[in-house]
Amino acid sequence: MGNVILLARCGALAFVLTLAGTSVLAKKDAFRFKFGLISPNSHGTAEVYLETKEIEKHTDLAYAHGFSIKRKDGTQFFLYYVVRFPEPMQNLPEGIEQYYTVLEGGRALQSKEELVWELNRSFVFDKSDPVGLYEIEIYADGELYRKIEYNVAPVFEFEF
Numbered sequence: 001m002g003n004v005i006l007l008a009r010c011g012a013l014a015f016v017l018t019l020a021g022t023s024v025l026a027k028k029d030a031f032r033f034k035f036g037l038i039s040p041n042s043h044g045t046a047e048v049y050l051e052t053k054e055i056e057k058h059t060d061l062a063y064a065h066g067f068s069i070k071r072k073d074g075t076q077f078f079l080y081y082v083v084r085f086p087e088p089m090q091n092l093p094e095g096i097e098q099y100y101t102v103l104e105g106g107r108a109l110q111s112k113e114e115l116v117w118e119l120n121r122s123f124v125f126d127k128s129d130p131v132g133l134y135e136i137e138i139y140a141d142g143e144l145y146r147k148i149e150y151n152v153a154p155v156f157e158f159e160f
Contacts, residue, residue, distance in 0.1 A: 029072075030071055030072055030073070030140075031069050031070065031071055031072060031140065031145065032068075032069070032070045032071075032072055033067065033068070033069045033138070033145075033146060034048035034051050034067060034068050035048065035051060035053070035065075035066070035067045035136075035146075035148050035150070036048045036049075036050045036051040036052040036053075036065065037049060037050040037052060037055070037063075037064070037065055038064045038065060038066045038068075038120070038122040039062075039064065045120055046064070046066065046068070046120040046121070046122045047068065047120060048066070048067065048068050048120075052150075053148065053149070053150040053151065054150070054151050054153065055134075055150055055151065055152050055153070056152075056153050056154075056155045057125050057129065057131050057152050057153065057154055057155055058125065058155055059124070059125050059126065059127050060124075061124055063124065063125075064122035064123060064124050065122065065123055065150075066120070066121045066122035066123050067081075067119075067120075067121055067136070067138065067148075068118070068119070068120045068121075069118065069119050069138065069140070069145075070117070070118035070119075071117075071118075074117070076115055076116060076117055077115070077116065077140050077141050078113055078114070078115055078116075078140070078141050078142065079113065079114055079116050079119055079138070079139065079140050080110060080111045080112065080113040080114070080139050081110070081111050081121070081136055081137060081138050081139065082103070082108055082109070082110045082111075082136070082137045082139075083108065083109050083123075083134065083135070083136050084104075084107060084108045084134065084135040084136075084137075085106075085107055085108065085129070085130055085132075085134060086130045086131070086132030086133055086134065086152075087107065087130045087132070088104075088105050088106035088107045089106045089107070089109075089128075089129070089130075090106075090128045091126055091127075091128035091129075092106065093126075096109070099111065099112060100112070125152075129152075130152075131152050131153060131154045132151070132152060133149055133150075133151055133152075134149070134150050134151075134152055135147065135148065135149050135150075136148050136150070
């Protein structure tokens with residue numbers, strides 16, 4: 001009986017130490033990050049108001065999606081991102097090379113690296129943009145910070 005109690009106590013202690021070790025070794029998130037639907041806030045900057053990975057393909061400039069990121073300690077950081085599309089983009093805007101590097105034959109765009117305090121980036125759709133599964137990779141200080149897959153669904157328009 002004494003051995004059973006001793007084994008139970010040792011097992012419980014090992015379980016508690018395992019949990020403590022896991023939480024100590026877990027990497028803390030250094031950033032505040034949101035992805036979803038975006039609109040201008042009272043200060044005129046873009047702000048994620050609804051976190052979601054389901055985006056409707058509205059071509060209205062007022063309907064935007066994107067992300068916001070800021071380091072929790074308030075310090076600057078280097079950031080760039082890569083957006084992958086379900087198929088190569090057909091209608092790339094003129095002068096896009098000023099802001100993005102076109103990759104994979106137009107299937108991906110990589111932003112230029114920036115030194116930022118925070119970034120609120122919004123995207124709007126063109127009529128030629130495909131629907132389907134998109135992916136965005138966010139790189140902070142040269143390392144992959146977050147990879148998000150999101151679905152862009154068609155919007156059914158009704159005529160009255």
